[in-house]
Amino acid sequence: MREIWHEFKNFFRKGDIVLLIFCLVTSVFGCAMVASATNAAKFEGSTRYIEIQILCTLIGVFAYIVMSSIDVSIFTERRILITALTVGFLLLLIPFGTDNNTGNKSWIPIPGIGVHIQPAEICKIFFIMIMASVMAAHQNRISAFRSVVHMAVYAGIICLVNLLVSSDLGVTMIFVAIFIGMFLSCGAHLGWFFGAAGVIGAIFPVLWSKFFSEEQRNRIMVIFAPEKIDPTGLDERWHTTQSLNSLTGGGMFGQGWFNGNRTQGGQLFAQHTDYIFASIGEELGYVGCMVVIVLMMAIIIRCIVVGNRSKDYLRRMVCYGAAFALMFQVMINIGMCIGVMPVIGLTLPLISYGGSSIIATYTMLGLVSGIHARPAPPTHERYIRAPL
Numbered sequence: 001m002r003e004i005w006h007e008f009k010n011f012f013r014k015g016d017i018v019l020l021i022f023c024l025v026t027s028v029f030g031c032a033m034v035a036s037a038t039n040a041a042k043f044e045g046s047t048r049y050i051e052i053q054i055l056c057t058l059i060g061v062f063a064y065i066v067m068s069s070i071d072v073s074i075f076t077e078r079r080i081l082i083t084a085l086t087v088g089f090l091l092l093l094i095p096f097g098t099d100n101n102t103g104n105k106s107w108i109p110i111p112g113i114g115v116h117i118q119p120a121e122i123c124k125i126f127f128i129m130i131m132a133s134v135m136a137a138h139q140n141r142i143s144a145f146r147s148v149v150h151m152a153v154y155a156g157i158i159c160l161v162n163l164l165v166s167s168d169l170g171v172t173m174i175f176v177a178i179f180i181g182m183f184l185s186c187g188a189h190l191g192w193f194f195g196a197a198g199v200i201g202a203i204f205p206v207l208w209s210k211f212f213s214e215e216q217r218n219r220i221m222v223i224f225a226p227e228k229i230d231p232t233g234l235d236e237r238w239h240t241t242q243s244l245n246s247l248t249g250g251g252m253f254g255q256g257w258f259n260g261n262r263t264q265g266g267q268l269f270a271q272h273t274d275y276i277f278a279s280i281g282e283e284l285g286y287v288g289c290m291v292v293i294v295l296m297m298a299i300i301i302r303c304i305v306v307g308n309r310s311k312d313y314l315r316r317m318v319c320y321g322a323a324f325a326l327m328f329q330v331m332i333n334i335g336m337c338i339g340v341m342p343v344i345g346l347t348l349p350l351i352s353y354g355g356s357s358i359i360a361t362y363t364m365l366g367l368v369s370g371i372h373a374r375p376a377p378p379t380h381e382r383y384i385r386a387p388l
Helices: 002-009 017-037 048-068 079-091 119-137 145-166 169-185 190-210 214-224 238-250 261-265 276-309 313-337 355-373
Strands: 108-110 115-117
Touching: 017 048, 017 261, 017 276, 017 355, 048 355, 079 119, 079 145, 115 119, 115 355, 119 145, 119 169, 119 313, 119 355, 145 169, 169 190, 169 313, 238 261, 238 276, 238 313, 261 276, 276 313, 276 355, 313 355
Parallel strands: none
Antiparallel strands: 108 115
């Protein structure tokens, strides 16, 4: 604890201030857009959303500093315990979970204060550390059958538990994307990736018919056959159509902050969460959308840069995992708003309203900052084991 306190006091000297600045600029932009999106009449003039957004951003910054002060190996060397905590946290959704008007049982209400937490957001951080730990344990034989099976078992358990207890395909896909991204960058032979893709392709018809609901199938198929799946445009295509109308209605510079026709009229579904990118496009135009993309790319690239600078395999994989988590979520959210990705309910990190997402993102990036401060293990941990 004394060492952690020492690192905490030295944050501004050793932590990744550049990454923190990128995050803060993105959060300020996000708070401004949440304030505008929740100004619509359907929110009845409530300032609760922006107050929670600001409060959770402050908590997130504190979590960033705390995580920057802790060596990541403290967590990764306790892989079994972290895995048990992850599964246990997700299982809390069985007795306490609620859908929070999302259709997925992914939230746990906090009595007395009227807020909800999303366990999967926190578990996303645990998942990155678990996978980095497993990959580091097999780094010298990463393509061996036993190594790949070990990685797949850990990933499969967590993905399956989350899907079964919450039915949240979107968040489960984040776990899958993190695993695929880390697997591709860990040095494993690409043959495993193509082999897995072939197996999934072979069993996909069964998965499609048995594990995907009709609503989920329609959300995917509407991208490829919109007229067939939703000929009237009033079902699966409705929200995407409204989103596209908002984006195109903004033009180059937008209709003005707090002045978007559909945003202020409350015609956009989830305009402060899932579809906030469409709200940004309407009010700030193409320029505003590009600002979002540039900010998110800056954060993602910074994670990759920090990882590349670290010579330690485990730390590098943690940074890559954080980068892939953000990359996938940004791609899905923006793709959903422009109609090229299925609607699976993923927020835009640091910009969409959502306390769990904000705090979890800052915490995850705090790990990256800690790796920037300590790119290699402590001296006493660096040794060469004598041959047996």
